[in-house]
Amino acid sequence: MLRKGDVFAGYTIRRVLGYGGMGVVYLARHPRLPRLTALKLLNRELSADDESRRRFEREADLVAQLEHPNIVNVYDRGNDDDQLWISMQFVAGTDVATADVNVLTPDRAVQIVAETATALDFAHAGGVLHRDVKPANILLAKPPIGRPERVVLTDFGIAAVRDSETTLSSAGTITATLAYAAPEHITGAPLDHRADQYSLACTLFWMLTGSVPFPGPNPAAVIQAHLSKPVPPLRSLRPDLPPTLETVLARATAKQPEARYASCTEFAQAAKAALFAVPGPWHHHQQTTATGVVLRAREPYPQQHYSRPATPPQPYPQARPATPPQPHQQAPPTTPAQPHQHVPRPPTSGVPPRRGTQRPGTIDFPGGRNHPGYIVPPQPRRPP
Structure with a gap:
């Protein structure tokens, strides 16, 4: 009886898959390929019987000829230490x-x-x-x-x-x-x-x-x-x-x-x-x-579990009728611009004020030398 970790014919034993009338089937790892196989060993007491040996070997020879998706595949067979073995497909x-x-x-x-x-x-x-x-x-x-x-x-x-x-x-x-x-x-x-x-x-x-x-x-x-x-x-x-x-x-x-x-x-x-x-x-x-x-x-789920209740189709909303174009309304006539009327200034003393000065009591124009709000004092008259 092999245990986990034992090596037989190069195969590393993992565990027992089942027992049969002729031997034991182990789950084993292939010695060279990265896959698991079902390793079937003929009982040692049957290995001495010639008919049992022929029957065991015939199984591998017959199944190896049957390549079908519903038939287990046979990979290899051999004899190790006078014990016959068959390597077959492992079906999880x-x-x-x-x-x-x-x-x-x-x-x-x-x-x-x-x-x-x-x-x-x-x-x-x-x-x-x-x-x-x-x-x-x-x-x-x-x-x-x-x-x-x-x-x-x-x-x-x-x-x-x-x-x-x-x-x-x-x-x-x-x-x-x-x-x-x-x-x-x-x-x-x-x-x-x-x-x-x-x-x-x-x-x-x-x-x-x-x-x-x-x-x-x-x-x-x-x-x-x-x-x-x-x-x-x-x-x-x-x-x-x-x-x-x-x-x-x-x-x-x-x-x-x-x-x-x-x-x-x-x-x-x-x-x-x-x-x-x-x-x-x-x-x-x-x-x-x-x-x-x-x-x-698989049994289907009830419809209400995964679908919305059906709603009657709504008519497609029609666009509003376009408002007919209105005739162009002319703007009311504007009053014609009146010509600028010159308002004469009141007479002065006859001498125009100098640039940057205003009459007493008024504010100088922006940008002058005086700041806004500055009251310009009266200037004395110079002789001509």
Whole structure:
């Protein structure tokens, strides 16, 4: 068991992400690149088993060929101190198994199934069967702000190539989780892509009800129910769901693969159509993308919270009528200027006063040698 700070195959361990049937997955830092990866290590007790080693290595080889946005990416694999490891994409978020089914809405459950179906059909087109589809292997990546969540399918640990003569489960052990395993997988019959569809339908049943289709008290009871009993009525646990959705689940979980849908995407589309065929609260959350995936939109705010009450449009005020121009009024005739009348001064003694002097008792003109208000005394008369 590695601890925080330990170095394995050049990767610095941060913490444990989870445990599986074949090993432990750690969050580790890449030795050369500035990124975090999911480092999956095969248990040492299984490393001695040749079949377990081949299965572990086959997972890396198969997933490395599947480049799809809804499938986890594999970066590298190797052997360090006789312990096999796989370096995979780290998906920040959670898985469907840890989701609260009381909060998980039906439209969101259908959206998760639709994106998982896209990943499965892509793998099936490449000849790869997952064979262990369950809520714990469906990751919900933490979305950026303003973007919908991304569903990522992981853990192809028991995947196999379709139509191969030998499979990695030839030892006769049941490697898939019994609660979601198809009948043909339990009996060891040849498998095809419709076995993954059966497991995906059981996963949808759990997301809608919070219970697996066959919750038996022991593995033998679960196996017997998968082989002989039909899926319980969906409305017995969720009366608010439309009855047509029960029909879709019954077909996807048929005991004979020939009675199921042709592909996982066809099953997801049928579930979507059945859910939205009947009016329900999920209608207000529906938002379909160009790829046909149903997203859950945020509930809109009430209009009065963010908009003003509408007011009737007011007529555009017309301009005032222009006042007609008035005729030009001539100014009243002015009195013609009268010629200046000279007022003769009273006679003096015959001698004009000198410049800068005035008659006794008067004020000298401004700018003279005497300041204003100065009284000029009389001057004595000089002889000629």
